Amino acid sequence: MLRFLLFRLALLIPTFVGVSIVAFAFIRLLPGDPIMMLAGERGISAERYAELQAAYGFDRPIIVQYLDYLWGLLHGDLGTSVVTRRPVLDEFFTLFPATLELSLCAITLAVFLGVPLGVIAAVKRGSWVDQSIMGTALVGYSMPIFWWGLLLIILFSGILGWTPVSGRISLLYFFPPVTGFMLIDSLLSGQDGAFRSALSHLVLPSIVLATIPLAVIARQTRSAMLEVLGEDYVRTARSKGLPPARVIGLHALRNALIPVITTIGLQIGVLMAGAILTETIFSWPGIGKWMVDSVFKRDYAVVQGGLLLIAGIIMLVNLIVDVLYGLVNPRIRH
Amino acid sequence: MALLEIENLTVEFDTSGGTLRAVDGVSLSVEAGEVLAIVGESGSGKSVSMLAVMGLLPWTATVKADRMTFQGRDILNLSPSDRRRIVGKDISMIFQEPVASLNPCFTVGFQIEETLKTHTDLDRKARRQRAVELFHSVGLPDPERRLGSFPHQMSGGQCQRVMIAIALACGPKLLIADEPTTALDVTIQKQILDLLLDLQAKTGMGLILITHDMAVVAETADRVIVQYMGRQMEEADVLTLFESPKHAYTKALLSALPENATGDRLPTVADFDLENTPSTGGA
Ligand SMILES: Nc1ncnc2c1ncn2[C@@H]1O[C@H](COP(=O)(O)OP(=O)(O)OP(=O)(O)O)[C@@H](O)[C@H]1O
Ligand SMILES: [Mg+2]
Numbered sequence: 001m002l003r004f005l006l007f008r009l010a011l012l013i014p015t016f017v018g019v020s021i022v023a024f025a026f027i028r029l030l031p032g033d034p035i036m037m038l039a040g041e042r043g044i045s046a047e048r049y050a051e052l053q054a055a056y057g058f059d060r061p062i063i064v065q066y067l068d069y070l071w072g073l074l075h076g077d078l079g080t081s082v083v084t085r086r087p088v089l090d091e092f093f094t095l096f097p098a099t100l101e102l103s104l105c106a107i108t109l110a111v112f113l114g115v116p117l118g119v120i121a122a123v124k125r126g127s128w129v130d131q132s133i134m135g136t137a138l139v140g141y142s143m144p145i146f147w148w149g150l151l152l153i154i155l156f157s158g159i160l161g162w163t164p165v166s167g168r169i170s171l172l173y174f175f176p177p178v179t180g181f182m183l184i185d186s187l188l189s190g191q192d193g194a195f196r197s198a199l200s201h202l203v204l205p206s207i208v209l210a211t212i213p214l215a216v217i218a219r220q221t222r223s224a225m226l227e228v229l230g231e232d233y234v235r236t237a238r239s240k241g242l243p244p245a246r247v248i249g250l251h252a253l254r255n256a257l258i259p260v261i262t263t264i265g266l267q268i269g270v271l272m273a274g275a276i277l278t279e280t281i282f283s284w285p286g287i288g289k290w291m292v293d294s295v296f297k298r299d300y301a302v303v304q305g306g307l308l309l310i311a312g313i314i315m316l317v318n319l320i321v322d323v324l325y326g327l328v329n330p331r332i333r334h
Numbered sequence: 335m336a337l338l339e340i341e342n343l344t345v346e347f348d349t350s351g352g353t354l355r356a357v358d359g360v361s362l363s364v365e366a367g368e369v370l371a372i373v374g375e376s377g378s379g380k381s382v383s384m385l386a387v388m389g390l391l392p393w394t395a396t397v398k399a400d401r402m403t404f405q406g407r408d409i410l411n412l413s414p415s416d417r418r419r420i421v422g423k424d425i426s427m428i429f430q431e432p433v434a435s436l437n438p439c440f441t442v443g444f445q446i447e448e449t450l451k452t453h454t455d456l457d458r459k460a461r462r463q464r465a466v467e468l469f470h471s472v473g474l475p476d477p478e479r480r481l482g483s484f485p486h487q488m489s490g491g492q493c494q495r496v497m498i499a500i501a502l503a504c505g506p507k508l509l510i511a512d513e514p515t516t517a518l519d520v521t522i523q524k525q526i527l528d529l530l531l532d533l534q535a536k537t538g539m540g541l542i543l544i545t546h547d548m549a550v551v552a553e554t555a556d557r558v559i560v561q562y563m564g565r566q567m568e569e570a571d572v573l574t575l576f577e578s579p580k581h582a583y584t585k586a587l588l589s590a591l592p593e594n595a596t597g598d599r600l601p602t603v604a605d606f607d608l609e610n611t612p613s614t615g616g617a
Pocket of ligand 1 (some may be wrong): 356378
């Protein structure tokens with residue numbers, strides 16, 4: 001287990017170098033630069049432009065800029081935002097809890113709905129129940145997130161007026177962040193209605209973000225269950241006179257979950273990509289929206305650092321999933 | 335009163351190519367303390383007929399019989415919950431692939447204690463105790479430690495011993511063993527068979543032994559049923575069958591025994607003209 005962990009950690013190094021090059025190149029390939037964007041429509045004189053270029057070091061050869069950036073990384077310095085003048089890492093830690101809260105809600109929703117739906121579909125395979133679950137999953141899977149988000153906003157916020165359109169909590173409430181999770185902080189604040197407000201802001205973005213992972217998990221659970229239900233040990237479980245709930249929910253599901261856990265791990269990347277769109281639609285102040293805003297402002301350091309951090313999170317989660325996989329599958333436990 | 339009585343059992347499967355009759359008019363009865371062997375080549379419906387008794391066939395199967403009783407009680411039209419009270423307790427079954435028959439995600443201790451938990455009201459400690467006794471009685475060394483093993487950490491023979499222990503956990507009146515040794519090493523086969531017969535003799539339960547090994551039949555069974563293509567060819571006690579087999583198929587099976595070989599090659603079933611011989615059972 002220790003060797004496995006060390007090996008996985010060693011793999012992080014080339015991955016980080018790769019991501020840093022891609023992130024560095026990607027943002028510079030876009031036309032325009034941070035100074036032009038800061039100047040805005042008023043424009044800027046050529047002398048002043050050159051002066052600022054030099055001040056930020058953007059006039060140096062690209063390879064020097066990259067090595068300088070890498071040098072900073074090695075010292076744990078992700079650079080400073082040109083726009084806010086705050087260190088990238090500080091900004092990240094301010095915004096990350098919002099994304100984490102949204103992602104956790106979404107993945108919880110996806111797992112706790114997707115797994116049971118997949119199990120039901122497998123047990124009732126071929127029936128109308130199976131067909132409607134799988135049909136819905138297919139629609140969910142191919143749903144363009146942007147369009148789906150807008151549709152839900154129009155229905156629930158516009159027509160029904162049940163949920164707010166954007167943000168994490170109503171402007172009526174204000175309290176200092178403690179955990180960074182709005183649901184918990186609103187409870188801690190003790191303010192009347194704050195929790196309700198936070199929850200109602202969270203519902204739609206969570207549903208939107210959960211849709212694709214939910215569909216994928218339901219489909220994967222169904223096919224894993226179908227395979228497992230034909231196994232000899234399921235027949236043995238039935239031959240012992242165990243109730244169907246135990247045969248399916250324990251003996252079969254426990255085995256079916258092994259591949260499903262891998263799928264859930266892979267959905268974390270999908271979730272991050274989805275968070276960028278979802279946060280933009282719902283003006284959710286998380287790192288997805290932060291990334292998009294920074295790309296528009298050509299905030300080099302933020303885009304580079306943000307992508308690197310997101311890549312790090314995805315790798316960390318995958319590592320956790322792999323360890324978890326070893327724990328649920330006794331055959332590869334050492 | 336016979337332990338298990340079946341009259342004219344048929345099992346049909348709904349398949350994409352139409353209905354498939356896997357078992358066609360099989361009748362049998364087993365007494366307590368008796369060993370009944372069912373022989374027949376692959377695909378002759380041996381497993382399917384016993385799975386029908388256990389209620390373990392998939393929903394595509396239709397089971398019909400004039401009579402199917404266990405201890406005089408009808409078990410054909412049993413509600414699923416009533417059946418679960420009998421299956422695993424009074425009738426239990428072990429299978430051909432012992433390793434695949436155990437759940438890879440749970441320790442064997444968990445899997446045997448679960449049976450005890452379902453059918454008895456022993457508490458946790460008593461279940462543990464009973465599991466150790468059972469493992470001991472099926473000849474598993476170091477039973478306490480074995481309880482914590484996963485199936486993949488054990489050999490095929492040990493897994494089959496675990497399966498036997500699970501099957502015997504609640505003191506069944508009838509044990510159905512579906513080719514319990516086929517998947518095992520030749521050296522282990524005899525050990526497992528001896529164990530089964532030993533336990534059968536000790537407990538006085540009825541034993542149905544499915545096999546296609548006539549030598550095993552000769553050694554172990556009181557009575558034999560010969561099945562061919564889903565139909566019952568004959569039923570006889572072992573001595574009668576071996577001395578005067580009525581059906582050509584039975585003769586074919588018997589002559590395939592090594593000691594009956596003539597010349598330098600073994601006769602096979604194909605050497606016999608099956609179509610023109612009157613059959614005793616079914617058809
Ligand atoms: N679930 C099923 N669906 C359709 N047909 C089936 C099913 N299970 C078994 N059969 C068919 O029923 C017939 C009898 O099968 P069965 O497993 O009882 O044979 P067997 O005598 O036990 O053979 P073996 O010695 O190989 O175990 C076979 O032709 C098989 O293809
Ligand atoms: Mg069989």
